Each structure stands twice: as C-alpha cells, then as structure tokens.
Amino acid sequence: MLSFLQNQLGRRSSPLRPDHTRVETSRSSLSRSSSAANASSGTSEAPSLTPPTSNTDTASFSEDATAKIGNIERSSDRPRRVRSSISSYNESVLSGTDKRRPRRKTSDDFNRTVSGETLVEGIAEAQNQLIQETVPALDESWERGARPGDGLKVSVKEENGSGRRKSTRLELVGKATAMVEKTSSVLGKRGFETVDAGITKLKGLKGGKTSSLRAREAEVPSFEGSVTKKARFSDTVVEDKTSQSSAAELKRPRRPTKRWLSQGLYVGQERDFDPRLNEAKNQLKRKRQSKDRQRTFLPLPMFAGERTLENGRHFRLPFDVFSPLPPGQPKPDEWRKTQKNVFIGDAASEWKKAKSMECSKCVCTTDSGCDENCFNRFMLYECDSSNCNIGPEYCTNRPFEELRERCKAGSKYHIGVEVCKTLDRGHGLRSNRTFEPNQIIIEYTGEIITQDECDDRMRKRYKNAECYYLMDFDQQMILDATRGSIARFINHSCEPNCKMIKWTVSGKPRMALFAGDKGIMTGDELTYDYNFDPYSTKNVQECRCRAPSCRGVLGPKPKEAKDIRDTLKPLATGGKRKFKQALEDTVGKVTKKRKVTIPNSVKAAFSKVKTRTTANLSKAYALTATSTRNERLVEKISERSLRGIKRSSLLETSETKITKKTIVAMARRRSANGTFLKGGPIGLNTEEEEKDEKVHEKKARPANRKDSSKAKADSVKKSVVRTMRKSSRAGNGKTIRAIGDEEEMED
Numbered sequence: 001m002l003s004f005l006q007n008q009l010g011r012r013s014s015p016l017r018p019d020h021t022r023v024e025t026s027r028s029s030l031s032r033s034s035s036a037a038n039a040s041s042g043t044s045e046a047p048s049l050t051p052p053t054s055n056t057d058t059a060s061f062s063e064d065a066t067a068k069i070g071n072i073e074r075s076s077d078r079p080r081r082v083r084s085s086i087s088s089y090n091e092s093v094l095s096g097t098d099k100r101r102p103r104r105k106t107s108d109d110f111n112r113t114v115s116g117e118t119l120v121e122g123i124a125e126a127q128n129q130l131i132q133e134t135v136p137a138l139d140e141s142w143e144r145g146a147r148p149g150d151g152l153k154v155s156v157k158e159e160n161g162s163g164r165r166k167s168t169r170l171e172l173v174g175k176a177t178a179m180v181e182k183t184s185s186v187l188g189k190r191g192f193e194t195v196d197a198g199i200t201k202l203k204g205l206k207g208g209k210t211s212s213l214r215a216r217e218a219e220v221p222s223f224e225g226s227v228t229k230k231a232r233f234s235d236t237v238v239e240d241k242t243s244q245s246s247a248a249e250l251k252r253p254r255r256p257t258k259r260w261l262s263q264g265l266y267v268g269q270e271r272d273f274d275p276r277l278n279e280a281k282n283q284l285k286r287k288r289q290s291k292d293r294q295r296t297f298l299p300l301p302m303f304a305g306e307r308t309l310e311n312g313r314h315f316r317l318p319f320d321v322f323s324p325l326p327p328g329q330p331k332p333d334e335w336r337k338t339q340k341n342v343f344i345g346d347a348a349s350e351w352k353k354a355k356s357m358e359c360s361k362c363v364c365t366t367d368s369g370c371d372e373n374c375f376n377r378f379m380l381y382e383c384d385s386s387n388c389n390i391g392p393e394y395c396t397n398r399p400f401e402e403l404r405e406r407c408k409a410g411s412k413y414h415i416g417v418e419v420c421k422t423l424d425r426g427h428g429l430r431s432n433r434t435f436e437p438n439q440i441i442i443e444y445t446g447e448i449i450t451q452d453e454c455d456d457r458m459r460k461r462y463k464n465a466e467c468y469y470l471m472d473f474d475q476q477m478i479l480d481a482t483r484g485s486i487a488r489f490i491n492h493s494c495e496p497n498c499k500m501i502k503w504t505v506s507g508k509p510r511m512a513l514f515a516g517d518k519g520i521m522t523g524d525e526l527t528y529d530y531n532f533d534p535y536s537t538k539n540v541q542e543c544r545c546r547a548p549s550c551r552g553v554l555g556p557k558p559k560e561a562k563d564i565r566d567t568l569k570p571l572a573t574g575g576k577r578k579f580k581q582a583l584e585d586t587v588g589k590v591t592k593k594r595k596v597t598i599p600n601s602v603k604a605a606f607s608k609v610k611t612r613t614t615a616n617l618s619k620a621y622a623l624t625a626t627s628t629r630n631e632r633l634v635e636k637i638s639e640r641s642l643r644g645i646k647r648s649s650l651l652e653t654s655e656t657k658i659t660k661k662t663i664v665a666m667a668r669r670r671s672a673n674g675t676f677l678k679g680g681p682i683g684l685n686t687e688e689e690e691k692d693e694k695v696h697e698k699k700a701r702p703a704n705r706k707d708s709s710k711a712k713a714d715s716v717k718k719s720v721v722r723t724m725r726k727s728s729r730a731g732n733g734k735t736i737r738a739i740g741d742e743e744e745m746e747d
C-alpha cells in the first residue's frame with residue numbers, strides 16, 4: 001500500500017495542501033498522474049485509472065492501471081472507449097468478471113522499486129525509518145498460544161507507569177498510523193467515496209451476496225511472521241464485537257407481554273390463540289378443534305350488544321343478587337294453592353258490598369309522584385285511575401299493581417321468594433333476591449270465611465292439625481290460607497324483617513307482606529310478627545325465632561298483651577300457671593303504668609301533620625261533599641296517633657327525640673295495623689260498640705266458673721269468639737291459632 005501511495009504521491013510536484021482543498025487536490029494529483037502516464041506511454045489519449053476496490057488493494061490498483069496502460073497501447077488494434085471520468089468504474093473489473101490477460105511489462109515495471117518514486121520527502125524518510133525499525137521488531141520471540149495484541153496491552157500498562165521498558169513497537173505503530181492518516185488525507189474524500197460506491201456496486205453485481213465484504217471472524221492465528229498486524233486487527237474486532245453484543249443485549253427491548261382485556265364486550269370470550277405456540281402450530285390446533293366446534297366465525301360486531309339488550313337473553317345473576325335453591329327441595333304436603341282471595345260459603349253474601357269506601361283523590365303532582373305525603377298512601381289506599389291525580393308513570397303508590405306486573409313475568413327472580421325447610425319450625429319462606437325497604441314482597445291470599453265457618457273448620461277439619469293458617473281479615477271475616485298463597489309458610493319472629501299490612505285496593509282489603517325498614521337480602525328467611533293470639537292456654541307455643549329480644553312464646557305483641565291477658569284471666573288459673581307465668585314474663589314489664597308526658601316537639605309535629613292533611617283534603621276535588629266527614633276523620637287519626645305515641649312512649653321512654661318523619665311513620669304504622677284505627681275508614685267498629693260488647697260479656701260471665709266444667713267451656717267459647725271478633729276488628733293481619741279446647745267447645 002505504501003508503495004502505491006508513494007507511486008501516486010511521488011509524482012506530485014506540489015506539497016500537501018490543507019484538508020478543505022482535498023477534493024481538488026486528489027483530482028489534480030490524478031490528472032497529473034495521468035499526464036505522467038501519458039508521457040511515459042507516449043500516447044495522446046488520456047488513460048483511465050480504475051479505482052481500487054478497497055483501501056488496501058494497492059496491488060490490484062497498480063495492476064489495473066498497468067493493464068489499462070497496456071490497453072491503451074493496443075488501442076490501435078481494437079477501439080475501446082476510454083473513461084476519462086474518475087467517477088465511472090470498470091464494472092467487469094469490480095465484479096471480478098474481467099478476464100485478465102497476461103500483461104506486458106512496461107518500462108515502469110522495471111523502474112519500480114519497493115517504495116517507488118519518492119516525491120514527498122517526509123514520507124519517504126519516515127518509511128525508511130519504519131522499515132529499519134520494524135525488521136528487528138519482527139524478530140521478537142512469540143509464545144505458542146499467545147494472543148495477538150497481548151504485547152500491545154502489556155505495553156499500554158507499562159506506559160501507565162509500571163516503570164518498565166517503553167515498547168518501541170508502540171512508537172512504530174504510532175508512526176505508521178500517522179503515515180496512513182497522512183496518505184489517506186492525500187487520497188482525499190473523493191477517493192474514499194469512490195471506493196465506497198464501488199463496493200456498493202460490487203455488492204449489487206454479486207447478487208447481494210456480501211460474504212466477501214463481511215468482517216472476518218476473529219481467529220487466533222497459528223503463527224507466522226507478518227500475521228501480527230492482521231491478528232491485531234482481528235483482536236480489536238473481537239473485543240469490539242463482544243462489547244457490541246453485550247451492549248445490544250442490554251439494549252434489546254423486552255418482548256412485550258400481551259395484556260388481555262378485563263372489561264368490555266368481548267370479555268370472557270373463548271380465545272383460541274395459544275401464545276406459547278407459533279402461528280403455524282396455532283393454526284393447526286385451531287383446525288383440529290374446529291372439527292368439534294359448531295361456531296368458527298368471528299365474534300359478533302359491537303352493535304350486536306344492543307340487539308342482545310333489546311331481544312334479551314338468558315344469563316346468570318350474581319349469587320348475592322339472585323340465588324334460588326337448587327331443584328329437588330322437599331315439597332310441603334297438603335298445600336293447595338290459590339293466588340286470589342276466594343269467598344267461601346256465606347262469606348260472599350255477608351260481605352258488605354255496599355260498604356261505603358271513603359272517597360278520596362290524591363292531590364299529588366308529577367314532581368312528588370305520590371310520595372309519603374300522598375293522602376292515599378297515608379290511608380293505605382292503593383292509587384288507581386279513579387283516585388290518583390297523576391298517571392301510573394309517575395305514581396309510586398301502586399304496590400299491588402307492581403306485584404302483579406312482577407309476577408306476570410313468572411320467573412323465579414320475579415316471584416322472588418321460595419319455600420324452604422327450617423330446622424325446627426317446619427317450612428318457611430325465604431327470599432332468593434333482594435328487596436328494597438318497604439317494597440311489597442308477596443300477597444297473603446286464601447279463603448275468606450265467616451266466623452261460624454271458622455269454628456266449624458276448627459272442630460272438624462283442623463282438629464288434629466299442628467299448624468294453622470288463619471288470620472283476622474276484615475268485616476269480622478277470617479282469611480284461611482290452608483289453601484292459599486305461598487305466603488302461608490312465613491314464620492314468626494319477635495324481631496321480624498317484614499310486616500304484614502292490609503291495604504285497600506279498588507275498595508277491597510288485601511293483605512300483603514312488605515319488606516321491613518332495612519330491606520331484604522338474598523337468602524334471608526322472611527318473617528313477620530304474628531302478634532299471635534293463642535285464645536287458649538293449650539295453644540301456647542314456644543317461640544324458636546332465636547331473636548335476641550325473643551318473647552319466648554308465640555304470643556301477642558307487648559302493647560296488646562294486656563288485652564289478651566285480661567281475656568285469658570279466667571283461664572290462667574290453677575293448672576295454667578305455667579302459661580300465666582310465661583305471659584306475665586312477656587308482658588309484665590310493659591304493662592306497668594307510667595305517667596308519660598308528651599314532648600312539645602311531638603305535639604307540634606302532629607299539629608303540623610294535621611294541618612297538612614286537612615290542606616290536602618281541602619284541595620281534593622272529590623272531597624267537596626265529604627270534606628267535613630274527612631276532616632273529622634283526620635282529626636280522629638291525629639288523636640289516635642297521638643294516643644298511640646303516648647302508649648308507645650311507655651315502651652320507648654329512652655327515645656326523647658322523635659323527628660317529624662318518625663311521627664308520620666308511626667302514625668302510619670298505627671293506622672296500618674289498625675290498633676288505633678278502630679271505627680276508622682276501613683269500616684272497623686267504634687269504641688262505643690267495643691265498650692258495649694265488654695259490658696255484655698261481663699254480664700254473660702257466670703259467677704263462679706270453677707263450679708262447673710260446662711260453664712268453663714262456655715266461657716272459653718265465648719272468650720274465643722270475642723277475641724277473634726276483637727282482633728278482626730283490629731284488622732291487623734293477626735295470625736290466629738286453632739282453638740285448643742275443642743271438647744269443651746263441642747259441649
């Protein structure tokens with residue numbers, strides 16, 4: 001290479017120019033060299049110089065040049081286009097397809113020395129020095145297996161201050177590098193560009209095979225002579241390569257992991273792409289699976305969701321929303337179902353059809369939507385087209401209508417309740433979904449029978465029955481759900497989660513179970529307070545509701561216990577001590593008379609309610625005729641509600657603060673269970689009538705009951721009838737129990 005450079009540079013007459021004139025310099029040097037060639041060949045045509053294929057390919061360069069010169073010499077034999085431009089190439093030469101002919105030796109060949117003609121003094125001197133110094137360096141001893149470049153490393157260490165002998169090699173290498181830089185700068189940018197372009201072209205000609213241009217793999221030389229340089233070069237390549245590969249490893253981005261959707265329309269859809277397999281294997285797997293599959297098409301488009309919503313489809317609700325019992329539950333025996341109240345025997349004829357229902361019309365607006373201020377709601381009347389000011393879209397006081405609509409759908413969820421088996425209370429009723437507070441759950445339906453019919457059934461049909469499904473209804477009638485709705489299975493609890501309330505729907509009374517103030521959760525057993533009236537000591541049952549405040553027996557509510565105790569007094573003597581004790585325990589505390597002062601706030605609240613209700617009434621156009629009567633009615637309700645609060649204060653002495661809402665709710669509750677509504681709008685007897693009855697009963701009572709068993713039986717019978725009547729007057733959905741002393745009654 002050096003000789004070539006010397007050849008080329010030696011013909012220059014001018015000294016090296018600065019870098020920025022490099023292109024021009026190379027051009028001028030080449031033109032000069034061509035003119036020199038012209039001079040030597042003695043021809044008039046300008047020869048073209050084929051650029052070397054690589055920086056180190058000096059031999060080919062010189063040979064090519066010589067060959068060209070030879071061609072020019074023979075130009076008279078065969079005309080050939082001579083390239084004058086430096087930027088054009090002999091493609092056949094570059095690609096190696098050029099067949100080289102044996103060249104003739106020229107006079108230049110004979111004149112050429114190792115270093116060639118030296119025109120640059122500095123370079124020639126340096127070269128001579130280099131050769132002189134290199135020769136002894138080559139004589140250095142080499143150990144077998146030593147890696148080339150080791151010496152270099154050692155010398156670098158020494159330079160860093162080990163204090164050893166300074167390697168002369170380094171100096172030599174430094175000088176050589178400087179020389180190469182110098183010469184390359186002389187060759188110029190243009191020259192390198194040309195070389196690069198040639199390489200690219202060569203690549204193209206060889207069909208993109210770049211194996212010959214690829215960097216050689218590092219190899220430990222099996223050593224001889226001048227491999228040192230090569231070895232050094234390859235060693236640096238190795239180092240570079242290892243460092244590059246480690247850097248590449250560091251930089252190499254991690255393969256991103258696929259994140260699957262956790263929400264959206266296609267969530268839960270079967271995914272048949274196994275990321276562990278490649279595409280081909282996945283396809284094969286899919287093919288195999290598709291044989292068994294029916295659907296192999298793509299998931300439905302997005303708008304299919306809307307269609308699904310419109311059409312509906314089967315799906316499973318979460319267990320806490322809907323959880324029905326598994327199929328195969330034990331069926332209760334002897335239960336005949338009826339979804340509507342059925343009049344039996346004389347009940348239909350005795351039912352006072354013409355019973356004047358209080359005519360009312362609510363004055364609610366669409367904004368309020370028959371809320372708690374709705375007059376109908378207050379009176380436990382269901383709104384309908386005849387008594388509601390607003391339509392069904394806005395009205396929220398139509399519970400039975402809501403229930404009807406719900407059950408029309410017919411699914412288990414819509415029905416919402418199912419019969420379950422309890423541990424020690426026979427069957428029960430449980431919810432299989434949630435219910436809002438005060439939401440209607442199920443209607444209590446059955447046969448409506450007269451008192452006489454009830455007595456008759458007791459004596460005959462239910463003689464040996466364990467469970468009875470009798471409930472005080474309306475107009476002194478009994479609702480017998482032995483044949484009735486599923487509601488008959490609802491058990492009693494002293495701390496119930498539901499309440500049984502009688503409503504008036506289209507002028508007729510109807511009983512239904514409503515959720516309590518806390519609402520109902522899925523799977524809860526539904527219970528209400530039976531307010532049980534046993535009528536006889538024989539019928540007292542142990543309560544197994546397990547509530548913390550359990551009364552211990554299936555007995556009446558504390559506030560009603562006094563009346564019942566009075567009724568049962570004649571019976572609760574002698575052998576009936578146990579029952580008496582039980583009853584005393586249950587009711588004793590709450591019947592103690594206490595003087596209660598009603599707080600002014602409560603009084604004020606009630607007067608407010610009264611004013612509001614009167615105002616509502618005066619607004620109702622349907623009330624013009626009956627306004628005075630209704631006003632009296634409101635007066636009565638308020639009075640009784642006040643009295644109710646007075647009584648309840650006995651129980652709730654700790655409650656000093658009663659909010660207005662609570663008062664309204666209480667008033668409604670009193671109205672609902674009828675305790676304070678006797679003689680009220682739902683046709684209950686007046687207090688006067690009640691007093692008369694009591695006087696009459698006292699008269700009828702024998703002077704000494706212990707004297708005769710017949711007298712005792714009569715007394716029982718009368719008290720039973722009286723109690724039933726009394727409770728039916730209350731109309732509070734009280735469950736009544738079979739009368740136990742059948743023998744006595746039969747007498």
Ligand SMILES: C[S@@+](CC[C@H](N)C(=O)[O-])C[C@H]1O[C@@H](n2cnc3c(N)ncnc32)[C@H](O)[C@@H]1O
Pocket residue numbers: 424425426427428466467468469488489490491492493541542543544545554
């Ligand atoms: C209307 S039925 C209720 C359904 C009844 N468990 C069944 O299997 O048909 C009323 C009867 O259930 C029983 N019962 C209801 N609640 C009870 C309770 N808390 N403790 C004990 N027995 C109860 C009593 O025998 C009662 O007479």
